[in-house]
Amino acid sequence: MDFDPWVTGQIGRGSASKKKVARLAGKDPDSRRVHVLIKLHDWSGRAIYLYNLVNEEMRHIPRPSDEVWDQFSTAGVEVPHPGKIQADATEKWVEFGRQEAKRLGLEVGE
Numbered sequence: 001m002d003f004d005p006w007v008t009g010q011i012g013r014g015s016a017s018k019k020k021v022a023r024l025a026g027k028d029p030d031s032r033r034v035h036v037l038i039k040l041h042d043w044s045g046r047a048i049y050l051y052n053l054v055n056e057e058m059r060h061i062p063r064p065s066d067e068v069w070d071q072f073s074t075a076g077v078e079v080p081h082p083g084k085i086q087a088d089a090t091e092k093w094v095e096f097g098r099q100e101a102k103r104l105g106l107e108v109g110e
Contacts, residue, residue, distance in 0.1 A: 019041070019042050019043040020039070020040070020041055020042070020043065020081045021039070021040040021042075021073065021078060021081060022037060022038065022039050022040075022078070022079050022080070022081045022082070022096075022097075022100075023037070023038040023040070023072075023073075023075060023076045023077060023078050023079065024036070024037055024038075024076045024077055024079055024097060024100060024101055024104070024106060025038055025075040025076025025077075026076065026110070027110065029075075029076070032105065032106050032107055033106065033107045033108075033109050033110075034053065034076060034097075034101050034106050034107070034108060035052060035053050035054050035108065035109060035110045036050055036051065036052060036053065036076075036097075037050070037051040037053060037093055037094070037096070037097030037100075038050055038051075038072050038075060038076065039051070039081075039087065039093065040069070040072060040073055041087070045063065046063060046064055046069060047060065047061065047062050047063070047064070047087075048060070048061040048064050048068070048069070048072050049061075049087050049093070051090060051093040051094050051097055052094075053094055053097045053098055053101065053108045054108065054109060054110055056090060056091065056094045057090070058088070058090040058093070060087070077104065077106075079100040079104070080100075082096050
Protein backbone atom coordinates (compact mmCIF):
# COMPACT_ATOMS: atom_id res chain seq x y z
CA MET A 1 0.00 0.00 0.00
CA ASP A 2 1.42 3.38 -1.01
CA PHE A 3 1.53 6.15 1.55
CA ASP A 4 1.62 9.70 0.21
CA PRO A 5 2.05 11.96 3.24
CA TRP A 6 0.68 14.96 1.35
CA VAL A 7 -2.57 13.31 0.31
CA THR A 8 -3.05 11.44 3.56
CA GLY A 9 -2.45 14.64 5.51
CA GLN A 10 -5.80 16.01 4.39
CA ILE A 11 -7.80 13.62 6.57
CA GLY A 12 -6.15 13.34 10.00
CA ARG A 13 -7.85 13.71 13.44
CA GLY A 14 -7.65 13.60 16.95
CA SER A 15 8.87 9.35 20.67
CA ALA A 16 8.75 9.65 24.20
CA SER A 17 11.80 11.92 24.60
CA LYS A 18 11.63 13.73 21.28
CA LYS A 19 9.07 16.51 21.49
CA LYS A 20 9.80 17.95 18.04
CA VAL A 21 10.77 15.84 15.03
CA ALA A 22 11.19 16.70 11.36
CA ARG A 23 11.09 14.17 8.51
CA LEU A 24 11.37 14.31 4.72
CA ALA A 25 9.08 11.98 2.80
CA GLY A 26 7.79 11.24 -0.67
CA LYS A 27 5.27 9.01 -2.38
CA ASP A 28 7.69 6.15 -3.08
CA PRO A 29 9.79 5.13 -0.08
CA ASP A 30 12.26 3.37 -2.40
CA SER A 31 13.07 6.47 -4.43
CA ARG A 32 15.39 9.36 -3.56
CA ARG A 33 12.61 11.86 -4.27
CA VAL A 34 10.80 13.80 -1.53
CA HIS A 35 8.09 16.42 -1.66
CA VAL A 36 6.94 16.82 1.95
CA LEU A 37 8.56 17.99 5.15
CA ILE A 38 6.69 16.51 8.11
CA LYS A 39 6.94 18.32 11.45
CA LEU A 40 5.72 16.26 14.39
CA HIS A 41 5.00 18.30 17.50
CA ASP A 42 4.47 16.39 20.75
CA TRP A 43 4.62 19.18 23.29
CA SER A 44 1.50 19.99 25.36
CA GLY A 45 -0.61 18.18 22.76
CA ARG A 46 0.21 16.43 19.52
CA ALA A 47 0.05 18.03 16.10
CA ILE A 48 1.44 17.25 12.67
CA TYR A 49 2.42 19.96 10.20
CA LEU A 50 3.04 19.17 6.54
CA TYR A 51 5.00 21.47 4.24
CA ASN A 52 4.88 20.74 0.51
CA LEU A 53 8.36 21.39 -0.87
CA VAL A 54 7.07 21.68 -4.44
CA ASN A 55 4.11 24.07 -4.21
CA GLU A 56 4.98 25.62 -0.80
CA GLU A 57 1.64 24.88 0.85
CA MET A 58 1.17 23.95 4.51
CA ARG A 59 -1.34 21.61 6.13
CA HIS A 60 -2.02 20.95 9.79
CA ILE A 61 -3.40 17.85 11.50
CA PRO A 62 -4.44 18.84 15.03
CA ARG A 63 -4.79 16.07 17.63
CA PRO A 64 -3.95 13.15 15.30
CA SER A 65 -5.04 9.66 16.31
CA ASP A 66 -2.31 7.26 17.42
CA GLU A 67 -2.60 5.45 14.08
CA VAL A 68 -2.09 8.65 12.06
CA TRP A 69 0.75 9.74 14.37
CA ASP A 70 2.50 6.39 13.97
CA GLN A 71 2.17 6.50 10.19
CA PHE A 72 3.66 9.98 9.87
CA SER A 73 6.33 9.43 12.53
CA THR A 74 7.86 6.57 10.52
CA ALA A 75 7.49 8.03 7.00
CA GLY A 76 10.59 9.01 5.09
CA VAL A 77 13.82 9.97 6.80
CA GLU A 78 14.35 11.97 9.97
CA VAL A 79 16.32 15.20 9.70
CA PRO A 80 17.61 17.42 12.52
CA HIS A 81 14.84 19.67 13.81
CA PRO A 82 15.82 23.31 13.14
CA GLY A 83 14.67 24.65 16.48
CA LYS A 84 12.44 27.65 16.92
CA ILE A 85 10.79 28.21 13.54
CA GLN A 86 7.13 29.06 14.05
CA ALA A 87 4.77 26.44 12.59
CA ASP A 88 3.05 29.02 10.37
CA ALA A 89 6.36 30.21 8.85
CA THR A 90 5.74 28.08 5.77
CA GLU A 91 8.42 29.72 3.63
CA LYS A 92 11.11 29.04 6.25
CA TRP A 93 10.03 25.42 6.70
CA VAL A 94 10.02 24.84 2.93
CA GLU A 95 13.48 26.40 2.62
CA PHE A 96 14.73 24.22 5.49
CA GLY A 97 13.24 21.09 3.89
CA ARG A 98 14.83 21.84 0.53
CA GLN A 99 18.22 22.46 2.17
CA GLU A 100 18.01 19.19 4.10
CA ALA A 101 17.00 17.28 0.96
CA LYS A 102 19.99 18.71 -0.88
CA ARG A 103 22.31 17.89 2.05
CA LEU A 104 21.11 14.27 1.96
CA GLY A 105 21.35 13.98 -1.82
CA LEU A 106 17.59 13.73 -2.26
CA GLU A 107 15.65 15.19 -5.16
CA VAL A 108 12.71 17.49 -4.45
CA GLY A 109 9.73 16.57 -6.63
CA GLU A 110 6.59 14.48 -6.72
